[in-house]
Amino acid sequence: MRMKELVSKVLFVDLIKGLSVTFKSMVSHAVTEQYPKERSKIYERFRGEPRMAVDENGKTKCIACNLCAMNCPVGCITVEAERDPETKKRVLTRYVFDMQRCLFCGFCEEICPVNCIQLTTDYEMSQYDRKDFVLELNELEKGMEKIKYKK
Amino acid sequence: MEFLLVVVVKIVIILAFISLGVAYLTYLERKVIGHMQVRLGPMRVGWHGLLQPIADGLKLVIKEDIIPTQSDKLMFILAPVICFLHAFLVYTFIPFDGPKGFWGYGGYISDVNVGLLFIVAIASVGVVGIILGGWASNSKYPLLGSLRSVAQLVSYEVAMGLAIMGPILLAGSLSMVDIVKAQEKMGVWFFVPQIVAFIIYFICGVAETNRAPFDLPEAESELVGGYHTEYSGFRFALYFLAEYANMITVSAIAATVFLGGWLMPFPSILGPYLSFIPGFVWFALKVFFFLFVYLWIRATFPRYRFDQLMAIGWKILLPLAIANLLVTSFIILYLKM
Incomplete structure (x- = not known):
């Protein structure tokens, strides 16, 4: 041996x-994957950047029910609303989504009764400033302003 | 006058070629090791990252030059220059091509009758640069790194020197050109009759140049960067160039002494078809082969422990080299009688 x-x-x-x-x-x-040049396949149910849907008149679909904010495990959503004295309905005044805290669980999307908040398949969300991660309603409707990678 | 001009042109060509070779050796290293780790290596700067070494070099040159306040300034500045100078001086004696090579001007800068001895001597002066750099930094990791480095270089130089004695005995000359000519005359390259010496030389060469798996002097995980921890910018580049130039030197000596330098393999079979290829191409191919094996080894083996390193050097390689030397000399003596 x-x-x-x-x-x-x-x-x-x-x-x-x-x-x-x-x-x-x-x-x-x-x-390995040559990232900015080639990207791996993103599936339909991927949970990425949040968006707020609008109706055919361009108005928000949100009914200010506050369910998303209540359901959010990290509390990154703030909904502010007031009651319209004529129709007796709650009207959205402010909607803030803090992307720094969001963990992309998709609970807000699941609970939304009118399918207003949705998670898209975009995942490139880097910003230079922390305050750019706090999104207001108009930013959520048209999507975050993104920094494009230039070679 | 013409002689001087030829020499100057040769020096310029060889210096430029070696500098470029060193730069692209780093590229080769990153590429080969990348592919061995199933990734691509540099891909962004130029086509397939081909301009990467130039970008790296440029970055090192324009970086801030930092000299630690507690260091010995003169020695700190001098050490990388010593290292660099001796790494490049060796190329004076290396025959890139035969006496008829380089279109009749001779494929080497000078053919000294003690060429190999000179190369080994000059290469060991480079150690001074390493220990001075480590000491002048006045910092613990560089000092430890340089001590390790010097211990390693000194102990492996002995076995290395004894290993190349075998081919010298066979050739009967210390001149690099004569060694290659002896291989041509013998009809077989020296790595066949001197296989033991060849293996010892190669292992010692890896240890001499502080490459993995003998890279203890610059073990990143233990010593930050070894003797050049405190160096940055251009001075670091000098050390870096010296290290890679030493790799090419060791490969070039191995190619010359054991693999027949500028000679063509199987001249009786391939001779009629490949005789148009100049000798320095064969030489470059052989050097490239050794460099590739260097990188291959680095991508494969983990680092030795320091006591293992010393044990291999003194207990295995040195006795083997001495035995090889004795056997070779006895056989030569017997054949002569």
Whole structure:
């Protein structure tokens, strides 16, 4: 047994085995993705940047029910509303979505009775300033202003 | 006058070629190791990242030059220059092509009759640059790194020197050109009769240039960066260039002494078809092969422990080299009698 070990050490058997492993992986295809150039496939149910839907008149679909804010596990949604004295309905006055805290669980989307808040498949949401992550209603409707990567 | 002009032109060409080679060796390293780790390596700067070394070099040159306040300023400035100078000086004696090469001007700057001895001597002066740099930084990691480096270089130089004695005995000369000519005359490259010396030389060469798996002097995980931790900008670039130039030197010596330098493989079979290829192309191919093996080894093996390193050097390689030397000399003596 010891003789066998010695022979394999002298002939670098283990070392050659290791070298062959690395050589094989060198001639195989790379598994990495060249990110800004190529992107991996995003599935339909991906939970990305939130958007607020509008109706055909361009008005928000939100009925200020406050369910999204109540359901949010991190409390990143603030809904402010007041009652319209004529129709006796709650009208949205302010809607704030704090992207810094959002964990993209999708509970707001699930609970929304009018399908107003939705999570899109966009995932490139980096900004230079922290205050740019706090989105108001108009920003949520047309989507965040994005910083485009320039080569 | 013409002689001087030829030499100057040769120096300029070789210096430019080696500098570019060193720069692109870093690119090759990143690419080869990247592919071995199933990724692509540099891809963004130029086509397939081909301009990456130039961008890196430019960055190093325009970086701020920091000299630590507690350092020995003169030595701190001098050390990388010593390292760099001796790494590049060696190329004077390396035959890139035969005496008829480079279109009749001779494929080397000078052919000294003690060429190999000179190369080994000059290469070991580079150690001074390393220990001075580590000491002058006046910081603990560089000092530890330089101590390790010097211990390693000194112990592996012995085995390395004894290993190249074998081919010298076979060739009967210390001149690099004569060694290659002896291989041509013998009809077989020296790595066949001197396979033990060849393996010892290559292992020692890896250790000499502080490459993985013997990269203890610059073990990132233990010593930050080794002897050049405190260096930045252009001075760091000098160390970096010296290290990679040393890699090319060791590969070039291996190619010359063991793989027949500028000679063509199987001249009796391939001779009629490939004789139009100049000798320096064969030489470059051989050097490239060694460099590739260097990178391949780095991508494969983990680092040795320091006591293992010393044990390999003194207990295995040195006795083997001495035994190889004795056996070779006895065989030569027997054949002569």
